[in-house]
Amino acid sequence: GSVASANAVAVIGLGRFGQSLALELMDNGTEVLGIDSREHVVQSLNGKLTHVVAADATDEQVLRQLSIPEFDRVVVAIGNDIQSSILVTSLLLRFSIAHIWAKAVSDPHGLILEQLGVPHVVYPEKDMGRRLAHIVRGSMQDFIEIDTDFAMVKTEVNPHYAGMRLGDSNIRRKHGVTVSAIKHQGGAWQAAAADTVLQAGDIILVTGPTRQAERFSRPSA
Numbered sequence: 184g185s186v187a188s189a190n191a192v193a194v195i196g197l198g199r200f201g202q203s204l205a206l207e208l209m210d211n212g213t214e215v216l217g218i219d220s221r222e223h224v225v226q227s228l229n230g231k232l233t234h235v236v237a238a239d240a241t242d243e244q245v246l247r248q249l250s251i252p253e254f255d256r257v258v259v260a261i262g263n264d265i266q267s268s269i270l271v272t273s274l275l276l277r278f279s280i281a282h283i284w285a286k287a288v289s290d291p292h293g294l295i296l297e298q299l300g301v302p303h304v305v306y307p308e309k310d311m312g313r314r315l316a317h318i319v320r321g322s323m324q325d326f327i328e329i330d331t332d333f334a335m336v337k338t339e340v341n342p343h344y345a346g347m348r349l350g351d352s353n354i355r356r357k358h359g360v361t362v363s364a365i366k367h368q369g370g371a372w373q374a375a376a377a378d379t380v381l382q383a384g385d386i387i388l389v390t391g392p393t394r395q396a397e398r399f400s401r402p403s404a
């Protein structure tokens with residue numbers, strides 16, 4: 184059956200990245216149409232995605248037959264075959280799909296996609312490498328750069344703050360960061376409030392300018 188609907192997402196290219204994306208979307212209850220030119224890849228995903236088709240996505244007729252022009256959200260997860268990535272993406276732009284994401288495997292590839300007018304070009308390997316650099320440098324548990332120079336960091340609370348109310352900690356004034364959520368040992372995540380008492384071993388979610396969030400997460404902070 185057709186899965187083209189406002190709620191469905193089409194994922195074109197089911198390599199490691201596309202598969203992981205498609206399966207995660209399914210996990211969260213989104214309908215997914217997957218397309219890949221490799222028959223065995225499509226077979227292995229049969230039954231795991233709402234609909235999965237073996238086809239060459241650079242063929243405009245193929246995309247029309249699969250109702251791609253009616254999709255609201257399409258991800259081009261073809262990377263290494265740059266020519267295919269560009270051809271598929273330009274077809275999607277011609278269809279005036281509202282939301283297009285395209286994966287780039289290199290800066291020149293990304294530049295071409297951006298010049299074509301793709302609103303969301305993603306660089307998974309480059310981004311993951313950068314993210315890991317922050318995690319390694321700041322000895323933090325997780326790091327997400329929300330925007331240029333604004334980040335969210337998951338880190339263990341400095342024992343210096345043990346027993347202190349968040350409201351009395353001066354963390355925001357001294358370090359320029361905000362503690363947004365907290366998880367006591369063995370507990371669940373909860374929103375941080377002024378009367379939250381920090382304990383040794385707590386894990387906190389901190390937001391703020393990247394440098395400051397990173398500096399704050401370091402053991403000496």
Ligand code: ADP
Binds near residue numbers: 199201219239263
């Ligand atoms: P990854 O690094 O995520 O594995 P790849 O770029 O290696 O990404 O994989 C892209 C996927 O896209 C592959 O499974 C490949 O078969 C598929 N693909 C490449 N070109 C086309 C195309 N023209 N039509 C459909 N699928 C394609």
